[in-house]
Amino acid sequence: MVKTVFRSNEIKNKEEKFQLRLLHDYAPVVEEVIEEVPEYEGPTADDLRREAEEYKKQFEIEKQGMLDEAQRKADEIVKKAEEAAFAEVKRQTDQAQVIKTQAETEISKIKAEAQAEAERIIAEAQAERDKIINESKKQGYDTGYEAGYQDGQKEAERLVERMHSILDNVMKRREEILSETEYQIVELVVLMARKVVKIISENQKTVIMNNVLQALKKVKGRGDVTIRVNLADAKLTTEHIQDFIDRVEAVKGITVVEDTTVEKGGCIVETDFGAIDARISSQLTELEQKIMEISPVKTVAKSDMPAN
Missing domain, CATH: 3.40.50 (Rossmann fold)
Structure with missing residues (x-):
């Protein structure tokens, strides 16, 4: 066992020098220089959060404004389209009234000519009847008069039937002209409305x-x-x-x-729960029905139109 404690008489000075080997290297300690970091003076997390919330609110306001503006423009376009369509309908309706007036004038003219022709036929029948009667009187009062009267009566009846036939044809033609004119007017108005709506729907996003x-x-x-x-x-x-x-x-x-x-x-x-039909064709059908309702003329179905 190695002795670690000595008495004074056991210690002697030695002239010889000994070098002890160190277990550790005791190099001078270099003090680490800590670089000073500047203090952060920018916005805090709360500041950034508030700024983000404010930006979000502002964005929502701008977004709503853009949506409202888009809706306003859409409503304005639709309103202008409706005004243009109904203005065209009114113009065509006014034109229809002119066409109808011209048709009625033509019908009145035809009717007057037919009436004049009928009166002429009646006058001829009466003249022919009187002539036959007078001639019959000359041939004999009894037999001659009766035969002449019968002949005159038959001729008068034939001419009257002819007059009624002419009048019936005139009235029938009058109804045909009115029906054709009224139907063409409504078709023209509907066609114009279709064109207006079609142009708007194809060109306005x-x-x-x-x-x-x-x-x-x-x-x-x-x-x-x-x-x-x-x-x-x-x-x-x-x-x-x-x-x-x-x-x-x-x-x-x-x-x-x-x-x-x-x-x-x-x-x-x-x-x-079902389907909502907002096709342009469906809306045009509804528009046509409204035009039919406000139309001043009586329309007829295509199947009822007289053949040309």
């Missing part, structure tokens, strides 16, 4: 947006819907799906489907 929005507002209950549109309107409708959902509470989800049977600008909205 907002037409499909307004049609879809108005159809969605008629949806009952809350759930998913399928919107069938023309191929040309599919992209624009798909891009505004979220806008439709935001503006119509009854709609939870929307699927846009292309449908070749739907004209450009129109749509069909399918729900669990």
